[in-house]
Amino acid sequence: MAAKGKLRTRDKLVAIGVSSDCNCALCNQGTKDCHHLFFRCPFSKMVCHGLMQWLGIRSSGIERVYTQWKKWGRNHGSKRRQKIGYATLAAVVYEVWRARNSVVWNLKVPCREAAVRRIQRTVCSMVQHQVTSKWSREDIEWLEKLATEAN
Template identity: 35%
Template sequence: MGKIGFAKASILCLVDNAAKLQTKEKLHKIGVCADSLCLICGEHDETHEHLFFKCHFSKECATRIKTWCGINNQSLSFSQIIEWLARRRRGSQVRRFVQAAAMEATTYCIWRVRNEAYWVHKIQNIDHTVKHIQQIVKARSLCCLPKKVSNRDKEWIESL
């Protein structure tokens, strides 16, 4: 299992690259789309900031995943949460890894839902998306466990 620094670097790269993604706002500016409304909520312009941090869909997914994996940080910004996890010394490295993986999976799945809305004209509901994120994180965490892991951490992951 990689160190928290690897997960931190991975998600910060993902979020940084997300800022370069072709949101509807960018596509509208170059004439590819008729409007710039968010494909998920349809209420605001689909900017990077809105899609990943302000859209009700993203906020609800992030809130549920944070609660599920025990992140008690109030921030909705994924990069701030990862910074908090990296600075935090309480808790095991295994738990911090799982929590960082959960934030990474949430970011990825939000973009996946957005792409499905764009290409297939279908929007997954929040419950389905959260359950999918949980399955990804649990499966990834169990397969990547180091040989020496405390029973407490193993039981925690299995209970997720």
């Protein structure tokens, strides 16, 4: 739903008359649409950059976070690493939406570093259960390095 812009973000709620405030709950800056919430908001940008660094995705200050994720997914040699990257991106969407709900319903902005750690641990836990003998030694070592950094 996030990728298709179908989440009930504030811009959508304003359009149907449910809300009058269309500012982002996390940063109170930009109009809160899906693209802002997940890739432009300072909270989500910091979370994304922390995870991109963890995965070894080169981050450019000029290029948008969303574009960097897409390029990395297309250009990565290992399908397993690519899938881990996409699993991480899905976890980012979940965690940012969770943070947004925390602000809206509890008036508490979560710690960005804690969000990064939670995503790292979740992804490692999910992926480590899927390792089989078909995995290359390089991919297993890469995953072990990620798991070590997540703890």
